[in-house]
Amino acid sequence: MVFNSWLTERIHQIKDQNLYRELTVMTSGPAPKVTINSQNQLVFSSNNYLGLAADERIIAASRSAAKVMGIGSSGSRLTTGSNIWHQRLEEKIASFKQTEAALLFSSGYLANIGVLSSLAEKGDVILSDELNHASIIDGCRLSKAKTVIYKHVHLKDLETKLKETQKFNKRFVVTDGVFSMDGNIAPLDQIISLAKAYNAFVIVDDAHGTGVLGANGRGICEYFGVQPDVLIGTLSKALGAEGGFVAGSYILKNFLLNHARSFIFQTALPPCICAASVKAFSIIEEDKRRRESLVAKSTFIRTRLRELGYEVKGTVTPIIPIIIGGTKEALNFSKRLRQYGIFAPAIRPPTVQEGESRIRLTVTAEHSYEDINQLIEAFKLLSTNDEVTK
Numbered sequence: 001m002v003f004n005s006w007l008t009e010r011i012h013q014i015k016d017q018n019l020y021r022e023l024t025v026m027t028s029g030p031a032p033k034v035t036i037n038s039q040n041q042l043v044f045s046s047n048n049y050l051g052l053a054a055d056e057r058i059i060a061a062s063r064s065a066a067k068v069m070g071i072g073s074s075g076s077r078l079t080t081g082s083n084i085w086h087q088r089l090e091e092k093i094a095s096f097k098q099t100e101a102a103l104l105f106s107s108g109y110l111a112n113i114g115v116l117s118s119l120a121e122k123g124d125v126i127l128s129d130e131l132n133h134a135s136i137i138d139g140c141r142l143s144k145a146k147t148v149i150y151k152h153v154h155l156k157d158l159e160t161k162l163k164e165t166q167k168f169n170k171r172f173v174v175t176d177g178v179f180s181m182d183g184n185i186a187p188l189d190q191i192i193s194l195a196k197a198y199n200a201f202v203i204v205d206d207a208h209g210t211g212v213l214g215a216n217g218r219g220i221c222e223y224f225g226v227q228p229d230v231l232i233g234t235l236s237k238a239l240g241a242e243g244g245f246v247a248g249s250y251i252l253k254n255f256l257l258n259h260a261r262s263f264i265f266q267t268a269l270p271p272c273i274c275a276a277s278v279k280a281f282s283i284i285e286e287d288k289r290r291r292e293s294l295v296a297k298s299t300f301i302r303t304r305l306r307e308l309g310y311e312v313k314g315t316v317t318p319i320i321p322i323i324i325g326g327t328k329e330a331l332n333f334s335k336r337l338r339q340y341g342i343f344a345p346a347i348r349p350p351t352v353q354e355g356e357s358r359i360r361l362t363v364t365a366e367h368s369y370e371d372i373n374q375l376i377e378a379f380k381l382l383s384t385n386d387e388v389t390k
């Protein structure tokens, strides 16, 4: 078999299924208004929820750390890569999340696979929500424990599965806090009560809740007033930076530091990114307005799009999925949005289930109501245009 012809054949297969993906190159920093292929576009699909990714104060914090510490950390945390900025950021995360300790990973993806593959051992079981993020799925795959999938946010099904798995050694329930493609919030208070009743541990991925949910933006735990056994997060969304973390007890930190392979064998995060993240947390702590404007804007968009007849998912989060259905139709819809100056890529399987391809809109604190009205206008024009869904 010729290597390239095998690859070409596989590419043809995904093209035939409308599942081919390609890169879109931006020529300016993260902001609502960007230029793509010389066209002005309004981005309505970024995870830069609070608009902090290009904040001058954060850039300045990052620059001054880079001047002193350099760019790369040049080693794993357990060898030569650990520095004062990792320590400061871990302390900041622990105080923000109100836990004893925190441990940084190089991404949220690596935090999820590190946690699941090290905590859940042979003879254990992981109960995982069917719509959990791919990094949780991959963490389950890497773990030697058995994985049982429960229906999406379905407490009855979770309880049935907790009852059926009593013979396993340790049991873990793992869930996204905010579901990344549906924009809904897991009923974490009830999940924790249920898990406690059946002697199971709870792991929560608060990637999309951190900085967004709760009176002070502390995330899903503040929103419900609860604390799981393990809380995972990312710095790559509302914080506008890069990197992942686990927040919990000292002993959990110590365990992961000694067992999580994606921590042990990964070069430590760049110190300038850590300095940027410390600053981002401080801004979130001081500035409520960004968070409050997000709720108002996402509610406004949801209401208007529902009035136009669109199937809109989710609740108060900045993730606003519009269900289109087929892969081809979703691609077409996204293409047409671009003609109206709106950049929001189609989300297709395997990211979402078959027949549920969608436009995953997100709104950020930086979008003005003028931007939002342009978005609504585009959807209005497309709702009356049959060509779009063909």
Ligand code: PMP
Residues within 6 Å of the ligand: 107, 108, 109, 110, 112, 133, 135, 176, 178, 179, 180, 205, 207, 208, 234, 235, 236, 242, 243, 244
């Ligand atoms: N968990 C969820 C729910 C996510 O949406 C993502 C990112 N798409 C991740 C984890 C991974 O985080 P990171 O981008 O920091 O690797």
